[in-house]
Amino acid sequence: MQPQWISDxxxxxxxxxxxxxxxxxxxxxxxxxxxxxxRVIQVQDYLGQRILLENLSSYVTYQSSMMTEWEFFNEIARxxxxxxxxxxxxxxxxxxxxxxxxxDYLNGIDVDRVMQFHLAGHSYNGEMIIDTHDHDVCDPxxxxxxxxxKRFGAVSNVIERDGxxxxxxxxxxxxxxxxxxxxxxxxxxxxxxxxxxxxxxxxELDYGRTA
Ligand SMILES: [Fe+2]
Numbered sequence: 300m301q302p303q304w305i306s307d308x309x310x311x312x313x314x315x316x317x318x319x320x321x322x323x324x325x326x327x328x329x330x331x332x333x334x335x336x337x338r339v340i341q342v343q344d345y346l347g348q349r350i351l352l353e354n355l356s357s358y359v360t361y362q363s364s365m366m367t368e369w370e371f372f373n374e375i376a377r378x379x380x381x382x383x384x385x386x387x388x389x390x391x392x393x394x395x396x397x398x399x400x401x402x403d404y405l406n407g408i409d410v411d412r413v414m415q416f417h418l419a420g421h422s423y424n425g426e427m428i429i430d431t432h433d434h435d436v437c438d439p440x441x442x443x444x445x446x447x448x449k450r451f452g453a454v455s456n457v458i459e460r461d462g463x464x465x466x467x468x469x470x471x472x473x474x475x476x477x478x479x480x481x482x483x484x485x486x487x488x489x490x491x492x493x494x495x496x497x498x499x500x501x502x503e504l505d506y507g508r509t510a
Contacts, residue, residue, distance in 0.1 A: 304350075304351050304382070304384075304414060304415065305346060305348070305350045305351070306350060306351035306352070306353055306384045306415070307350065307351075307352065307353065308322050308352070308353045308354075308355045309325065309335070309352045309353065309354060309355065309372060309375065310322040310323055310324060310325065310355050311323050311325060322355045322356075323357075323359075324355065324357040324359065324360070324361075324368075325371075326361040326363040326364050327361075327364040327365065327366045327367065327368060327370070327371035328363055328364060328365040328366070328371075329365070331371070332371065332374055332375055332378065335375050335379070336375055336378045336379045339352070339375065339379035339381050340379050343379070343380075343381060349380065349381050349382055350381050350382065351381065351382040351383060351384040351414055351415060352372070352375065352376060352381055352382070352383060352384065353383075353384035353385075353386055353389075353417070354368065354372055354383075354384075354385065354386055354389050354390065354393075355386070355389055355393075355430075356386075356388075356389040356392040356393055356396075356421075356428075356429075356430035357392075357393050357396065357397070358396055358427060358429075360397060367399070367403075367404075367407065368393065368399075368404070369403070369404045369407035369408055370407060372408070373407055373408050373409055373412075376409065376412050377409065377412075381412075382412050382413070382414040383408060383409075383412040383413045383414065384413075384414065384415045384416075384417065385405075385408065385413050385415070385416055385417070385447065385451070385454075386416070386417035386419070387416050387417065387418055387440060387443050387444050387447050388417065388418055388419040388420070388421060388430065388436070388440050388459075389417070389419075389430060390404045390405070390443065391421075391428075391439060391440050391443050392421050392428045392429075392430050395427075395428045396427050396428060401443050401446075402443075402446060405443075405446055405447055405450050405451075406450065408450075408451075410450060410451055410452070413451045413454055414454065414455070415454060415455050415456070415457065416444065416447060416451075416454050416455070416456040416457070417456070417457050417458075417459055418436045418440060418444060418456060418457070418458045418459065418477065419432045419436065419440075419458065419459040419460065420432060420433060420434025420435050420436055420437065420440075420460070421434060421437070421440075422434065431461075431462060432459050432460055432461035432462060433460070433461065433462030433463040434463070435469075435473060436458065436473060436476070436477075441476065441477075441480060444456075444477070444480060445480050445484050448480065448481055448484040448485055449484060452485065453481070453485050456477055456481075458470070458473055458474060458477065
């Protein structure tokens with residue numbers, strides 16, 4: 300295969316041969332930036348193409364973090380010269396759990412690096428939001444998606460759904476909401492450019508296991 304994009308999450312998953320099978324956030328500091336940048340460059344050199352890094356939902360922070368997540372994420376993308384996969388739902392989840400403004404996150408990311416959005420549903424337990432991918436996309440995430448379109452333009456989009464999967468017709472309705480928001484938010488020229496010039500699928504549903 301010669302995929303147009305190859306992506307992975309900006310996270311760690313295990314230590315000492317033990318895999319947690321979960322996506323765990325990194326400490327946001329210079330040491331981690333240097334560590335990750337070195338590895339992203341290694342991977343890109345091997346693949347012969349730039350990869351996309353994706354932000355994850357998180358439930359913990361570290362005392363050794365010295366910057367915001369978006370400063371950390373953006374700095375790695377700049378130094379490694381990689382692309383960004385911006386999971387809009389994950390920004391919303393982490394913003395709630397860690398009490399930051401999701402718009403600050405969007406504004407802290409370089410426009411030209413973002414190649415794809417993700418949207419998904421989540422679960423709220425009254426205190427924290429968990430990124431369960433088993434609900435419809437909620438209104439605040441649609442609103443954040445609109446803000447993302449305004450900042451980043453016509454970026455392709457995947458709606459992620461891993462559990463409690465409804466009838467296809469209902470999934471198609473979610474896609475129609477995304478299409479409607481995009482057509483209201485973006486100019487016709489921008490939509491056309493994305494659909495044809497950039498050779499990307501404008502919007503697509505993803506049934507695979509993604510986080
Ligand atoms: Fe995602």
